[in-house]
Amino acid sequence: MSSSLIPYLAPVALLLASNVFMTFAWYGHLKFGSTPLWIVVLASWGIAFFEYWLAVPANRIGHAVYSAAQLKTIQEVLTLSVFAVFSVAYLGESLRWNHFAGFALIVVASWLIFLE
Template sequence: MAFDRFVPILLLLCSNVFMTFAWYGHLKYKAAPLWLAIVASWGIAFFEYMLMVPANRWGSAVYSAPQLKGMQEVITLVVFAGFSLWYLGQPLRWNHWAGFALIVVAAWLIFMEP
């Protein structure tokens, strides 16, 4: 069913927004104490896990674990590219896009039937 295939992808997308803020959001606040960045990141990551765990649990009914991981990596790159430009003000260069494209090719290979 299309719903079963779509829900894990939507949850992975949403969880990656939280993950990206947890991992990289503090870079905009380098003057803040490191301990505060760590605590804030853990707090944000809680919401990531609230979405990631169900995404993988429900997604495993439709996708293999390697497929879920490959999908996760591509979604992470898409979310990060937007985050880097919009939030951090750091646009990606051609070499970043080329490297990301190679990761997308790797994820595509994961979905190929042997």
């Protein structure tokens, strides 16, 4: 891989990994409804700690080639993508047509953010 591609690809990879951690931190506890809230909050904080170790460097590296708005847009698209897979695979929920329509509108909005 060309070293000139690293600033473009590394933030995406790091943000993808950070979103996996954050999705589990925010929503993973939903499968454990009988666990006391204080325990799931502490567990979520522990998981989120690792998310920050990925997200902060992703944004620092990425800001060399992306604007802050573009980085946030990448983050949001990845968040929805990771969450869609998570909700189906881990929570056993289904995605309906309106979810896909909403995601498509977000993709269009994301495209607008990246217009020069």
